[in-house]
Every structure is written in structure tokens, then in C-alpha cells.
Amino acid sequence: MASSQSLTATLFVQAQRALDQPFSVTSALIAVLFFLVSSSAIQSYTNRQRLAPGVPIVGIDERGSVQAARKRFVHDAKGLLREGYEMAKGGLFYVPSPLGERLMLHPKYIEELKSAPIDKVDFVATFQEMFEGKYTTMGSRSTLHPRVVKAQVNLHLNDLMPAIEEEIQVSFKAIWPRCDEWTEVAVAEKFTQLVGRVSSRMFGGKQLSQHDEWVNTTITFAVDGFIGAQKIKKFPHFLRPIAARFIPEIAKIRNHYKLAHDLLIPIMKERKRTGEQPMDLLQWMMENAKGPETDEEFIADIQLKVSFAAIHTSAAAPTQLIYDLCQMPDIIAPLREELQAALRETDGHLTKQTFNMMPKMDSFLKESQRFNPLLLITMERLVHDPYTLSDGFTIPANTTIGVPTQAITMDPSIYPNPTEFLPFRFAALRADNPQQAGRWQYASSNPQSMSFGYGRHACPGRFFASNEIKAIMSYVITHFEVRFPAGVGRRPESLAVETQFLPDQGGRVMMKRRAGGLAAAME
Numbered sequence: 362m363a364s365s366q367s368l369t370a371t372l373f374v375q376a377q378r379a380l381d382q383p384f385s386v387t388s389a390l391i392a393v394l395f396f397l398v399s400s401s402a403i404q405s406y407t408n409r410q411r412l413a414p415g416v417p418i419v420g421i422d423e424r425g426s427v428q429a430a431r432k433r434f435v436h437d438a439k440g441l442l443r444e445g446y447e448m449a450k451g452g453l454f455y456v457p458s459p460l461g462e463r464l465m466l467h468p469k470y471i472e473e474l475k476s477a478p479i480d481k482v483d484f485v486a487t488f489q490e491m492f493e494g495k496y497t498t499m500g501s502r503s504t505l506h507p508r509v510v511k512a513q514v515n516l517h518l519n520d521l522m523p524a525i526e527e528e529i530q531v532s533f534k535a536i537w538p539r540c541d542e543w544t545e546v547a548v549a550e551k552f553t554q555l556v557g558r559v560s561s562r563m564f565g566g567k568q569l570s571q572h573d574e575w576v577n578t579t580i581t582f583a584v585d586g587f588i589g590a591q592k593i594k595k596f597p598h599f600l601r602p603i604a605a606r607f608i609p610e611i612a613k614i615r616n617h618y619k620l621a622h623d624l625l626i627p628i629m630k631e632r633k634r635t636g637e638q639p640m641d642l643l644q645w646m647m648e649n650a651k652g653p654e655t656d657e658e659f660i661a662d663i664q665l666k667v668s669f670a671a672i673h674t675s676a677a678a679p680t681q682l683i684y685d686l687c688q689m690p691d692i693i694a695p696l697r698e699e700l701q702a703a704l705r706e707t708d709g710h711l712t713k714q715t716f717n718m719m720p721k722m723d724s725f726l727k728e729s730q731r732f733n734p735l736l737l738i739t740m741e742r743l744v745h746d747p748y749t750l751s752d753g754f755t756i757p758a759n760t761t762i763g764v765p766t767q768a769i770t771m772d773p774s775i776y777p778n779p780t781e782f783l784p785f786r787f788a789a790l791r792a793d794n795p796q797q798a799g800r801w802q803y804a805s806s807n808p809q810s811m812s813f814g815y816g817r818h819a820c821p822g823r824f825f826a827s828n829e830i831k832a833i834m835s836y837v838i839t840h841f842e843v844r845f846p847a848g849v850g851r852r853p854e855s856l857a858v859e860t861q862f863l864p865d866q867g868g869r870v871m872m873k874r875r876a877g878g879l880a881a882a883m884e
Contacts, residue, residue, distance in 0.1 A: 410461045411757040418455040419445030430457035446768035463761045468808040475816025484818045486743035493590040496605040510821040513645040519713045528562040540874045549866045556676040565643040579668035582617040585610040625661040680864040681733045684852040724788035726803040731770045738763035738860045766811045
């Protein structure tokens with residue numbers, strides 16, 4: 362085990378890099394504080410947790426130490442979770458992480474946990490821990506936006522599609538290279554910009570989607586929050602309030618909120634003055650807000666936080682999908698044929714009916730998600746006090762729990778040949794059992810499919826996201842040919858950051874415009 366001096370030195374070097382500041386009196390003071398108390402502070406934090414007896418811990422070494430596994434969790438949580446799931450044979454196990462051991466549960470418990478009291482089994486606390494919400498503001502206990510998404514956005518999905526379809530067409534022309542000849546495209550960056558505009562169209566209409574500064578701040582708000590969280594995690598908890606003052610990304614977050622206030626509050630006031638009631642998220646939040654939620658600054662803040670949840674998650678999917686298309690070009694033709702047939706039935710427009718007639722596209726999205734989910738663990742909760750389950754097992758206090766969703770989707774007892782990417786796997790399951798077709802849809806949420814969570818905290822925007830992603834991919838396959846650059850033979854590997862599994866941001870794809878574009882799909 363490293364000495365307290367070497368640990369202090371290592372942490373200080375990390376801190377100095379994180380702060381991106383030259384050595385100063387402030388940094389010298391931090392170094393002294395590190396030397397005096399960092400080891401005891403870290404030890405006391407992890408000692409708050411008591412492990413349940415008899416539950417195995419994955420990754421411990423021959424000495425019974427979890428330190429190597431905690432470090433491995435940061436960059437290979439996927440492998441560690443798979444090993445734990447196989448070791449426990451579907452039962453309970455602990456996976457070590459830098460903030461302690463997380464208890465992975467069997468799906469049999471999710472029915473009783475999905476409706477557990479929020480004050481005892483806390484959903485928001487895990488999100489705030491992941492993104493250091495105390496400092497980045499990520500994670501909100503407000504129920505305004507999930508209420509509105511469930512009651513209004515999901516109800517009006519078909520009504521929203523004409524504007525979404527139009528924004529996709531406008532945004533591709535504004536953002537994407539023309540690709541008249543084979544052109545190398547940084548697709549992760551481009552899809553983030555595209556989804557930023559398309560999502561903003563639903564958030565607040567053209568006033569937001571075509572406002573470059575707003576779109577940019579919704580994107581960089583999430584980036585600054587993510588980077589700020591990773592930097593501040595390098596510090597012991599007792600030093601984080603001090604360190605947060607010197608982390609540039611956390612400082613920038615205040616500017617994002619100011620822009621949101623400056624832009625959105627005048628729009629809200631103008632709508633109240635004129636009585637205008639557009640069909641968008643901003644208007645529905647204004648109409649459904651209660652008590653303190655009616656404050657215009659509060660609504661503007663929530664709108665920015667919703668962008669964090671929506672944009673980067675929805676941009677990750679088409680990035681992964683286009684990598685998969687380049688890896689398996691043979692599936693492009695059947696996807697185009699399916700889209701062409703569906704569009705003929707809906708007068709060339711993308712509607713709920715169009716998507717319902719595209720089981721192959723839906724299946725492709727779901728299989729891609731199975732291999733490259735955004736989160737390796739879902740249904741994460743922080744259990745504040747001892748909590749006893751129906752079979753008598755007691756979860757100790759201060760335990761982070763979750764379901765190892767990605768490991769479960771690789772279980773051969775659930776999915777035959779799980780390590781083989783079968784793009785139309787779920788279309789076949791739907792065809793074989795039409796009565797249960799809904800269980801195998803991309804946006805479904807059930808014990809065998811929890812990539813969007815499960816229960817009352819399942820992602821409420823997953824139905825809109827599904828339509829948005831399908832609309833974007835429909836545009837891609839009708840307007841472009843795609844392939845990897847010369848010399849690249851396989852898709853870029855996803856980037857693992859603890860439980861997050863992100864598409865390679867540096868991946869490149871060659872694209873060439875097809876003659877006729879969408880019209881070609883109508884021929």
C-alpha cells in the first residue's frame with residue numbers, strides 16, 4: 362500500500378492538472394492540507410459503508426484487497442460487471458468503485474424497488490453523485506419536467522413530428538458537409554450539434570433551435586458539467602468546496618444559467634402577454650407549473666437541465682448506429698427498403714404510423730444499444746437507511762444499489778448467442794410472438810430490457826428520443842452512403858468512464874451524398 366506521502370503527492374499532481382492553474386499560494390495550501398488529512402478523509406468516507414454478509418465481491422486480489430478493482434472500475438466497469446454477474450450466477454454481488462462497493466441486484470427485486478419510498482431508496486442522489494450535482498447542479502428533485510414529458514410530450518408525439526422532421530432537414534443542410542464526393546466526417550461532433558438543434562425545436566420552437574448561442578450553451582453545459590465532475594472527483598470530499606472555486610468548467614456553469622435566463626424569460630413574458638401557446642416543452646412547463654415552479658428563473662433552469670439529459674444521450678445513439686452501419690453495410694439495403702415501404706403509406710412523411718411499420722429499424726437500434734448502452738448499470742439508487750426486501754435480505758445503510766443491465770443483456774439464457782450482433786434479432790422476436798411485441802421494442806422498459814431504466818424513474822423522454830433517433834437515421838440512410846475511411850476495418854471502441862459507456866468522440870466516417878435524397882426512398 363502506498364504511503365500517505367506518496368498518496369498525497371499523487372493526489373496533488375492530479376489536483377494541479379484538474380485545476381489547470383499554475384503553482385500558487387492557494388495550491389501550496391491545498392498541498393499542505395492534503396499532506397495532513399487526505400488519507401484519513403478518504404478512509405473515513407469509504408468506512409461509512411457496511412457490506413452485507415455473504416455477498417461476494419468481484420475483482421478482489423489474492424490478498425483480499427479491493428483497491429485494484431476500484432481502479433479498474435473507472436476504465437473497465439463493463440468487464441468487471443460481466444465477471445461479477447457470471448460469478449454470482451445471476452445473484453447478488455458487490456462491484457468495487459472509487460466511492461465504495463456498489464451492490465448489484467438480481468432483476469427479481471426490481472418490482473418491489475421500483476415503487477420504494479424515495480426518501481429511503483433515492484434515485485436522484487445517485488445521479489448527483491455521478492455528476493457531482495452539489496457543484497455542477499446536475500440532478501434535480503423537481504417533478505415538473507418528468508410530469509410534463511409524461512403528460513404532454515408523450516401525448517403529442519405525432520403532433521411534434523412535422524416540426525422535428527423539418528428541423529432535421531434544415532439542420533443537416535446547416536451543419537453537415539455537403540459530401541458531394543466521399544468526405545470524412547467527425548460524426549460524434551456533428552450529431553451532437555444536430556441533436557442540439559432538433560431537441561431545442563421541441564424545447565422551445567425555432568426561437569431556440571435556430572439560436573446558435575442557445576444551442577451551443579445546451580451542448581457545452583453538459584460538457585462542462587461532465588468534465589467538472591470528473592475533475593472534482595479527484596479531490597477528497599472535504600476539499601471539494603474549495604477546489605470547485607478553481608475549476609474553470611464549474612465556473613462556466615453559472616454563465617450557462619445566465620444565458621438561459623436572458624433568453625428564456627423574455628420568451629415566457631412575451632407568451633404571457635400575447636396569449637400565444639405553442640406546442641413545445643417550454644409552454645407545457647409554464648402551463649403545468651405549480652407553486653414555486655411557476656418562477657420564470659426556475660423554469661429556465663429546468664429547461665437547461667433537461668437539455669443535459671436529452672442532447673448528449675440522443676446524440677450518442679446515432680453515433681453508435683452509424684459506426685455499426687459501417688461495420689455491417691449489408692443491413693443498409695433492407696433498412697432502406699423498409700423505410701421506403703413505410704413512407705409510401707404515410708405520404709412521404711415521418712409519423713408514428715411510419716415508425717410502427719419499421720420493426721427492422723427499431724430492432725437495429727435496440728441491438729446496437731445492447732452492445733453499446735449509455736449506462737452499464739441502471740436503476741441505481743442510494744439506500745440511506747437499512748432496507749429489508751420481501752425475502753428477508755437487508756440492504757445496509759449508505760449502499761448504492763443497481764442492476765447490471767449490460768451484463769444481463771449478455772446472458773445466453775435470456776438472449777441466445779448474446780455475443781453475436783444480430784441487427785434484426787428483436788424484429789424476429791416480435792414476429793414470432795406478436796402478443797408480446799411491445800416487450801422487444803427499442804423504447805420498452807421491462808426486466809429483460811432496462812437500458813432506459815424501469816419503474817417510475819424510467820426515462821420519460823424515451824419515446825420522443827426513439828422517434829428523434831429514427832428520424833435522424835432515416836435521413837442518413839436515404840441521403841448518404843457511408844463507410845469507414847481507408848485502412849479502418851472495425852468500428853471505434855466505446856469510451857468507458859465508470860458506469861458510462863460513450864461513443865468514441867474521435868471516430869471518423871466517410872460519407873457521400875446519394876442522388877435524390879429522401880425522394881429516392883419514395884420512388
